[in-house]
Amino acid sequence: MLQQVVWSAELDVERIVDTYGNMLFRICLVILCNEKDAEDVVQDTFITYLTKSPTFNDSEHEKAWLITIATNRCKNMRRYNIIRKHIDINDLQLYSKNDKNHGLLDHLMRLPTKPKVVLLLHYVEGYKVDEIAKILTITTSAVKKRLQRGRELLRERYRKENEYGL
Amino acid sequence: MDFEKIKDAVTSIEMSKAMEDRVKENIGKKKSVQVNYKRWISVACAFGILLSITIGMPYINNNGEFQVANFAITAYALSDDGKQIDTTITSEKATIELSTEDRLGVVSMSGDGANLIFTDVRFNIIGEQIDLITYTISEGKFIEDVTFSLKEYKDSEWVRSEKINFISNEPGSAVYKGIKEIGNSYTVNYNEQDQHKYTLAIPHDGNYVIVEDIIINVNVKYIDGHSEQQNIVVTQESNSISLKLN
Numbered sequence: 027m028l029q030q031v032v033w034s035a036e037l038d039v040e041r042i043v044d045t046y047g048n049m050l051f052r053i054c055l056v057i058l059c060n061e062k063d064a065e066d067v068v069q070d071t072f073i074t075y076l077t078k079s080p081t082f083n084d085s086e087h088e089k090a091w092l093i094t095i096a097t098n099r100c101k102n103m104r105r106y107n108i109i110r111k112h113i114d115i116n117d118l119q120l121y122s123k124n125d126k127n128h129g130l131l132d133h134l135m136r137l138p139t140k141p142k143v144v145l146l147l148h149y150v151e152g153y154k155v156d157e158i159a160k161i162l163t164i165t166t167s168a169v170k171k172r173l174q175r176g177r178e179l180l181r182e183r184y185r186k187e188n189e190y191g192l
Numbered sequence: 193m194d195f196e197k198i199k200d201a202v203t204s205i206e207m208s209k210a211m212e213d214r215v216k217e218n219i220g221k222k223k224s225v226q227v228n229y230k231r232w233i234s235v236a237c238a239f240g241i242l243l244s245i246t247i248g249m250p251y252i253n254n255n256g257e258f259q260v261a262n263f264a265i266t267a268y269a270l271s272d273d274g275k276q277i278d279t280t281i282t283s284e285k286a287t288i289e290l291s292t293e294d295r296l297g298v299v300s301m302s303g304d305g306a307n308l309i310f311t312d313v314r315f316n317i318i319g320e321q322i323d324l325i326t327y328t329i330s331e332g333k334f335i336e337d338v339t340f341s342l343k344e345y346k347d348s349e350w351v352r353s354e355k356i357n358f359i360s361n362e363p364g365s366a367v368y369k370g371i372k373e374i375g376n377s378y379t380v381n382y383n384e385q386d387q388h389k390y391t392l393a394i395p396h397d398g399n400y401v402i403v404e405d406i407i408i409n410v411n412v413k414y415i416d417g418h419s420e421q422q423n424i425v426v427t428q429e430s431n432s433i434s435l436k437l438n
Contacts, residue, residue: 043216052205065211072219095360102359120208127201134198149198163342163366177195184193 042072046089050096053146055121057100059135067103071096093151094161097143133183141176144169261420263319263412267435308332308393309402310371311433315410322382323415327390330407334374334390339367394426394433402428407438 054064082088118128356370406426423438
């Protein structure tokens with residue numbers, strides 16, 4: 027019986043890390059801009075999942091729950107990290123093999139956390155405005171504003187880059 | 193600018209195999225530790241319990257002298273079924289199976305980063321003509337579970353000033369939970385003990401082992417101005433902690 031429980035827990039670890047590990051790591055790395063912090067948050071999120079053993083309606087519910095826990099932890103970590111660390115653009119090749127993406131990733135990582143999280147959930151994870159509002163426990167108008175703000179900031183940074191040839 | 197490219201850029205990020213293996217190994221370990229950790233939740237038994245509240249508790253002081261303090265200390269904890277159990281602490285050992293909660297990943301604002309076992313053990317003093325009670329713990333902290341609103345959560349200055357170290361929020365809930373750091377000492381009015389639900393957070397060595405005995409000094413000041421004190425020694429035995437008067 028005990029063996030069965032242990033075996034089941036091991037299977038659960040494999041499944042959640044295989045299914046959601048990369049997705050959570052991407053989100054956390056872009057928010058925190060630090061590999062070790064991102065790894066810690068991913069790990070803590072999974073531990074919370076395994077210890078709380080929440081019940082989910084479906085896999086989308088499970089995914090949204092994990093994103094909520096991870097983004098909350100990222101926000102806490104950002105709040106307490108007085109010196110904000112940032113990945114050097116040259117280090118991005120460690121995580122993203124395609125060089126063409128590095129410029130955009132760098133711009134994205136440098137955005138303020140709030141619009142950055144909303145952009146990630148909308149453009150990367152494909153969530154609609156009302157779904158993001160539920161995940162982040164904010165209003166839909168706040169989500170819209172953050173999306174708009176994120177887009178504007180990204181556009182502005184691209185414009186400056188092209189203008190000054192940076 | 194084509195914002196759809198964000199998806200391509202971000203999804204090109206992948207965990208390294210080494211990191212993935214590390215995460216699996218670490219959460220597997222934590223999970224197995226957590227099994228023991230959770231077992232501590234069941235606060236089922238306490239031996240050495242004195243069911244009656246005794247006023248005039250005899251004890252041996254640090255100098256080996258026999259003394260009688262005019263107050264009794266009761267330790268409280270919650271059992272699995274939510275019922276409160278209590279045990280009067282005497283010079284005989286009172287063992288309480290720890291009631292711990294999942295508090296992994298605590299962010300400490302004070303920066304000491306101590307690993308803490310969070311218990312729901314708290315104290316109550318019974319006596320007569322008592323004005324103030326001061327508790328001081330040699331290692332660890334007194335903490336309080338607090339809940340607060342989204343508006344308060346967003347006020348980072350408030351969060352810092354309140355020393356709320358760890359914040360969590362269940363998806364879809366507007367209520368935020370946190371751990372408020374009370375510190376290693378606090379004073380409470382005798383008549384207001386029920387309003388201060390401060391519990392013990394005990395440091396461990398990283399493997400949920402309490403390395404050194406912890407002393408909690410209880411100083412009682414009476415209305416006439418004189419004081420008495422007793423020390424509680426906190427030790428660990430397997431999955432339980434023991435409390436006894438020193």
